[in-house]
Amino acid sequence: MRSPPMEPETADVVAEIERAGDTLARARAEIARRVIGQELVVDLVLTALISGGHALLVGAPGLAKTRLVETLGVVLGLDAKRVQFTPDLMPADILGAEVLEEGRDGARAFRFIQGPIFAQLLMADEINRASPRTQSALLQAMQEKNVTVAGARMDLPKPFHVLATQNPIEQEGTYPLPEAQLDRFLLQVDVDYPTFDAERRILLATTGADDHEAQPVMTSDELIALQRLVRKMPAGESVVEAILRLVRAARPGEPGAFDFVSKTVAWGPGPRAAQALMMCARAKAMMEGRFAPSVADVEALARPALKHRMALTFAAKAEGESVDHVIDAIAERTLNVSAAAA
Numbered sequence: 001m002r003s004p005p006m007e008p009e010t011a012d013v014v015a016e017i018e019r020a021g022d023t024l025a026r027a028r029a030e031i032a033r034r035v036i037g038q039e040l041v042v043d044l045v046l047t048a049l050i051s052g053g054h055a056l057l058v059g060a061p062g063l064a065k066t067r068l069v070e071t072l073g074v075v076l077g078l079d080a081k082r083v084q085f086t087p088d089l090m091p092a093d094i095l096g097a098e099v100l101e102e103g104r105d106g107a108r109a110f111r112f113i114q115g116p117i118f119a120q121l122l123m124a125d126e127i128n129r130a131s132p133r134t135q136s137a138l139l140q141a142m143q144e145k146n147v148t149v150a151g152a153r154m155d156l157p158k159p160f161h162v163l164a165t166q167n168p169i170e171q172e173g174t175y176p177l178p179e180a181q182l183d184r185f186l187l188q189v190d191v192d193y194p195t196f197d198a199e200r201r202i203l204l205a206t207t208g209a210d211d212h213e214a215q216p217v218m219t220s221d222e223l224i225a226l227q228r229l230v231r232k233m234p235a236g237e238s239v240v241e242a243i244l245r246l247v248r249a250a251r252p253g254e255p256g257a258f259d260f261v262s263k264t265v266a267w268g269p270g271p272r273a274a275q276a277l278m279m280c281a282r283a284k285a286m287m288e289g290r291f292a293p294s295v296a297d298v299e300a301l302a303r304p305a306l307k308h309r310m311a312l313t314f315a316a317k318a319e320g321e322s323v324d325h326v327i328d329a330i331a332e333r334t335l336n337v338s339a340a341a342a
């Protein structure tokens with residue numbers, strides 16, 4: 001029996017998703033030529049960008065975080081800038097400031113000089129080294145997509161994305177981001193050391209005479225179109241249920257919460273976690289050439305979407321418990337139930 005023909009609008013979306021999958025495959029391949037051995041990191045960062053959000057990259061120095069941002073800027077056709085956060089960095093150093101200038105006729109007037117935040121892709125390097133006041137200025141702009149200087153509101157470029165980095169090893173002289181501000185990052189991406197084979201390829205590729213220069217694959221307008229397309233992708237009821245089960249099970253105060261969650265979790269994720277999982281599951285499906293997300297996508301994104309949105313109790317930390325282990329245990333108990341109904 002023949003399946004009924006698709007509605008014209010649905011057929012258009014399917015065709016767009018197919019083209020998007022091809023474009024993203026070329027973008028991933030181009031990035032992989034410059035950023036070696038970090039395929040999962042690249043995929044998660046691309047997932048955050050396609051979803052229209054920001055990402056927090058946590059990893060030791062020298063793991064190609066800066067190289068990744070520079071390469072993303074070229075490949076995605078974005079204007080990319082970098083700010084090194086330090087304790088003496090002021091909000092005006094990021095947002096910009098008004099300066100008094102004197103014209104040829106002797107008349108004086110204020111002129112606004114834009115800060116590095118007026119970029120489509122901003123790398124906030126070691127964001128936890130800046131003072132809370134400076135962190136707040138950046139994170140407010142991330143949420144509102146505009147800045148206010150001297151009473152005047154100015155919109156930021158579109159698209160606007162922040163990739164912030166943190167060094168988990170060196171904590172002296174840092175200002176940890178408050179939980180409410182961490183929640184504004186769509187995903188936390190852990191950047192680990194490369195494997196032996198990947199490090200061998202890095203060594204040979206970066207110490208030779210031929211260091212590949214990244215080539216553009218997309219434009220900023222095409223990225224915006226992908227972000228709109230993600231929102232049109234359907235999500236089955238099993239995926240919606242999986243997201244809700246996972247997020248709600250991670251809250252210790254929920255009725256019927258697992259005993260181990262009540263004992264180990266101090267506070268759990270809010271509604272933004274569910275929104276992040278929905279958007280990123282769709283984006284992941286698009287990158288892999290699928291027309292709708294699955295419960296497996298939700299499971300794969302559980303750690304990066306939840307770990308910066310929840311915290312362990314002091315007792316759990318003292319016993320050596322980790323957020324990753326808790327999230328895995330919650331996912332194992334909740335998503336299997338959802339998957340059975342899929």
